[in-house]
Amino acid sequence: MRVVIAEDSLLLREGLVALLREHEVEVVAQAENGEGLLRIVGGHKPDLAIVDVRLPPTFTDEGIRAAVEARRRHPGLGVLILSQYVEPVYTAELLAGGEGGVGYLLKERVGDIPAFLDAIRRVAGGGTALDREVVAELVGERRNAPENPIDALSPREREVLSLMAEGRTNNAIAETLVVTPGAVEKHVSNIFGKLNLSAAGDDHRRVLAVLAFLRATDGG
Amino acid sequence: MRERLAAAAPWLARLARLTPRLPAQIAGGASLLCFVIWAITGAGSFWPAWVWISCALIIGLMVAWRWSRLAPPGPRRDLETQAAFSIVVWVYTVLNWAVGGGGSFWPVWVLIGFGIAFAVRLEWLRRQGADLRPNRERELTARVETLTETRRGALDVQAAELRRIERDLHDGAQARLVALSMQLGRAEEGLADRPEIAALVRQARAEATAANAELRDLARGIAPPVLSDRGLAAAVEALGTRSPVPVAVDAQLGRRAAPVVESAAYFVVAESLTNVAKHAPGARAEVTIREAGDTLDVVVADDGPGGADLTAGGGLDGLRRRVAALDGAFELASPAGEGTRIEVRLPCGS
Numbered sequence: 001m002r003v004v005i006a007e008d009s010l011l012l013r014e015g016l017v018a019l020l021r022e023h024e025v026e027v028v029a030q031a032e033n034g035e036g037l038l039r040i041v042g043g044h045k046p047d048l049a050i051v052d053v054r055l056p057p058t059f060t061d062e063g064i065r066a067a068v069e070a071r072r073r074h075p076g077l078g079v080l081i082l083s084q085y086v087e088p089v090y091t092a093e094l095l096a097g098g099e100g101g102v103g104y105l106l107k108e109r110v111g112d113i114p115a116f117l118d119a120i121r122r123v124a125g126g127g128t129a130l131d132r133e134v135v136a137e138l139v140g141e142r143r144n145a146p147e148n149p150i151d152a153l154s155p156r157e158r159e160v161l162s163l164m165a166e167g168r169t170n171n172a173i174a175e176t177l178v179v180t181p182g183a184v185e186k187h188v189s190n191i192f193g194k195l196n197l198s199a200a201g202d203d204h205r206r207v208l209a210v211l212a213f214l215r216a217t218d219g220g
Numbered sequence: 221m222r223e224r225l226a227a228a229a230p231w232l233a234r235l236a237r238l239t240p241r242l243p244a245q246i247a248g249g250a251s252l253l254c255f256v257i258w259a260i261t262g263a264g265s266f267w268p269a270w271v272w273i274s275c276a277l278i279i280g281l282m283v284a285w286r287w288s289r290l291a292p293p294g295p296r297r298d299l300e301t302q303a304a305f306s307i308v309v310w311v312y313t314v315l316n317w318a319v320g321g322g323g324s325f326w327p328v329w330v331l332i333g334f335g336i337a338f339a340v341r342l343e344w345l346r347r348q349g350a351d352l353r354p355n356r357e358r359e360l361t362a363r364v365e366t367l368t369e370t371r372r373g374a375l376d377v378q379a380a381e382l383r384r385i386e387r388d389l390h391d392g393a394q395a396r397l398v399a400l401s402m403q404l405g406r407a408e409e410g411l412a413d414r415p416e417i418a419a420l421v422r423q424a425r426a427e428a429t430a431a432n433a434e435l436r437d438l439a440r441g442i443a444p445p446v447l448s449d450r451g452l453a454a455a456v457e458a459l460g461t462r463s464p465v466p467v468a469v470d471a472q473l474g475r476r477a478a479p480v481v482e483s484a485a486y487f488v489v490a491e492s493l494t495n496v497a498k499h500a501p502g503a504r505a506e507v508t509i510r511e512a513g514d515t516l517d518v519v520v521a522d523d524g525p526g527g528a529d530l531t532a533g534g535g536l537d538g539l540r541r542r543v544a545a546l547d548g549a550f551e552l553a554s555p556a557g558e559g560t561r562i563e564v565r566l567p568c569g570s
Contacts, residue, residue: 108432
């Protein structure tokens with residue numbers, strides 16, 4: 001897997017590079033700002049770009065803008081955003097444009113190395129990896145909204161829905177919840193039935209369907 | 221900059237406030253242009269000085285006129301107007317004398333002439349029994365202007381300072397904690413054959429993650445990233461999306477207000493929507509934000525049970541005080557059974 005990194009903090013960039021090299025992930029180029037990211041993505045055609053949200057010169061949402069632009073220019077490029085905070089607005093913008101994998105994780109998740117490597121592989125392979133805080137913003141705390149179809153889900157189904165929205169496969173969900181893959185499949189088909197979603201398609205499409213549904217019910 | 225000037229030399233700041241902006245810019249531009257032309261055409265005798273002092277005369281007369289109009293009409297104002305114009309014209313004659321190469325100091329005759337005219341007018345007004353006491357109102361106006369400007373300055377400085385702290389946290393402590401998590405993660409991997417120590421390292425990583433989460437909450441309380449990055453309209457849209465009650469947001473803003481105003485408006489909406497979710501969970505809310513001239517109008521209305529009040533020390537009271545600190549207006553209407561409506565008007569300043 002060939003990866004580029006856009007991160008302005010030397011400390012974090014070097015830590016990330018060392019960590020990835022230890023696990024045979026090839027870091028082909030690094031950038032310190034949004035323009036640099038677009039340049040190295042164009043030059044190296046990587047499988048995945050790992051991007052910090054706050055980059056020079058504006059130190060605001062430079063990274064998100066650059067990532068959206070990189071995805072537009074290079075369809076199929078996987079983009080994994082690493083940030084100190086979750087911002088659902090930015091997640092929505094990333095998911096809205098282009099094909100190719102998308103991820104949005106809090107930076108400290110990098111410390112859980114197996115999970116982080118799993119997320120990298122998923123996104124590079126065209127899948128999704130959303131931080132559980134992003135998903136919680138989308139799924140949780142909506143009990144007061146009238147007629148929210150999510151209310152019809154059992155607590156277990158809600159758990160499965162959250163894990164699906166994070167981008168996990170049935171097998172990974174089964175492992176996390178310590179149940180059989182068959183049980184997860186049953187939950188999934190129940191969820192899709194209750195939410196009136198068509199259950200066809202691969203994992204990535206399934207995630208997109210779930211996220212589209214969650215966003216549509218956002219705030220009523 | 222202007223606040224610092226106001227604090228250091230109030231009279232200079234007042235002078236700057238009295239200077240009409242457009243004419244001053246035109247005069248400055250013309251002066252510069254003349255200088256450039258003079259420099260290009262071989263720098264002969266320094267004629268641009270004549271243009272400069274003429275410009276200075278015009279601007280000076282305008283400033284004198286605007287200054288005199290600060291006072292209420294009356295004999296004292298007439299007298300002050302005369303004095304101000306005399307001073308400006310006399311300074312002009314002195315400049316004329318200086319640019320014209322000095323020689324005998326003829327402006328002294330102009331000064332004597334103005335002095336006599338002033339004395340005659342003063343004596344004449346006295347005989348008529350006019351009230352010539354100094355004007356308290358104008359002093360107070362000046363004082364209020366200075367206070368408003370310095371208070372606003374203090375608030376702006378405070379807002380900028382808070383955002384700097386947030387940025388320092390982000391680039392400093394938070395970045396170090398992330399690096400720490402990464403290193404602990406790598407250490408944990410190397411300890412596969414020592415599970416009890418690996419468990420300790422994992423715990424340490426969990427502590428680092430928790431510390432980072434606390435810092436993140438702190439930073440969000442100062443200024444949510446989307447507010448700094450995208451401005452008030454986007455931040456309020458995001459608030460509406462996040463709220464557990466249905467919220468219709470209508471925010472149309474052309475330009476960004478000062479950070480202190482943006483923050484105040486943002487927290488008005490955030491606190492109000494939290495209140496709706498807490499006290500009127502079945503309600504719908506509407507948020508409207510509009511620029512109206514030099515003010516920003518924020519309205520949050522819901523169709524809940526109403527009955528909200530401004531308990532001292534409560535959330536709404538905190539908002540009211542925050543708005544008052546910016547010289548804004550805060551109105552709460554919450555009759556029982558008819559929903560709650562909070563209207564805030566914030567001056568944007570310039």
